[in-house]
Amino acid sequence: MSVLSHPVSRRQFHALSAGALALPGLALAQGAASYPNQPVKVIVPFAAGGGTDAIARLIGLKLAAALKQPFVIDNRAGASGMIGTTAVAKAPPDGYTINVGLSTSLLINQFLYTKMPYDPQKDLSMLYRLAAGTQILAVKATMPVKNGTELLAYIKANKGKLSYGSYGAGSTPHLFGAYLDHIADGGMSHVPYKGEAPMVQDFLGGQLDIGWVSATVAKGHIEAGKLKAIGINSANRMKALPNVPTLKAAGLTDPVFSLEGWLAMAVPGKTPKDIQDKLAAEVRKAMQDPEVQRKIEDMGFSPVLDSSPEKFTAEYKEQMPKWAELVKISGAKLD
Incomplete structure (x- = not known):
């Protein structure tokens, strides 16, 4: 016979209610304790072979060894990272779908695109900032400048005559280049490329004057003197x-020139905090490995050794208005 067929005292009612409310928390705790008990999908919203993919595989191997389940890399490239990121945003929030993406796909796109299939602030939870994506401001080897102060003066003295390159409209090299042009009032031409490699080729050939490049692609050219690194x-x-100074040390003291893109992990928005904390703790352990740090540094990134969902979320919120302003200044809008 159902308990509802008998009178229930107020004290009994409150006791039953408290027990019922405790059950979901208990279930979550048990879920986190046994997590993961099946393979975890790691969606990288960019093509295989790039830095994001390489770091995702590096961390995935460490997580698989620590948590005794495969972490399977799934590359879903396209639409500036939105195809793969959407798949994570719409996935069940159970910890079995993770995103390894960039500041572009996780933060900046929301200011670039007029329509998006997901809201990164609601549909995703920021888990761990893995690495800073440091970029190098470079100029062609024949440009008669040695630092940022001289570069600004040169841009002003050659108004309307110079060009800067990027990996496409809305990319971080575009945003930084547009801002440099803005403060110099230089009238520079923006030349978007389909990736960094073709941009660097034009740089080396002297057809491009200024651009932001990565150490992965440009280090050898800079060391050989074929490109000049400003900072x-x-x-x-x-x-x-x-041997390359920071841009602040090179004379470009505006805070924008210390703003770094990043590479990070995110999960679906309502993933239980217990599972997020467990994942983040294991990622933090992986990042303490000197070999992991060396490999990330060799790719031109700076590893972040002590991130967490709370720290990363706070950094994300602090950076949002800065990237929004850079997008506004660049005039970039994508559909």
Whole structure:
């Protein structure tokens, strides 16, 4: 016979209610304790072979070893990372679908696109900022400048005559280049390319004057003197190119020139906090491995050793208005 067929005292009612309310929390705790008990899908919203993919595979191997389940990389490239990121945003929030993406796909796109299939602030939870994507402001080898102060003066003196390249409209090199042009009132031409490699080829040929490049692609050319490095977008020097100063030290003191893109992990928005914390703790352990740090640094990134869902979310919110303003200044809008 159902308990509802008998009178229930107020004390009994409250006791039953408290027990019922405790059950979901208990279930979540048990879920986190046994997580993961099946393979975890790691969606990378870019093509295989790039830095994002390489770091996702590096961390995935560490997580698989620690948590005794495969972490399977799934590359879903397209639409500036939105195809793969959408798949994560719409996935069940159970910890079995993870995103490894860039500041472009996780943060900047919301200011670039007039329509998006997901809201990164509601449909995703930021899990761990893996690495800072430090970029190098470079100029063609024949340009008669040695630092940021001289570069600004040169842009002003050659108004309307210079060009800057990017990996496409709305990419971070486009946003930084547009801002440099804005503060110099230089009237520079923006030349978008389908990737960094073709941009660097035009740089080497002298057809392009200015651009932001990665250490992965440009390090050898800079060391050989075929490109001239002015400085890096970071508060600290890059281990891959220790002789290149920060842009602030090179004379570009505007805070924008210390703003770094990043590579990070995110999960569907309502993923239980217990599972997020467990994942983030294991990622943090992986990042303490000197070999992991060395491999990330060799790719031109700066590893982040002590991130967490709380720290990363706070950084994300602090950076949002800065990237929004850069997009506004660039005039970039995508559909």
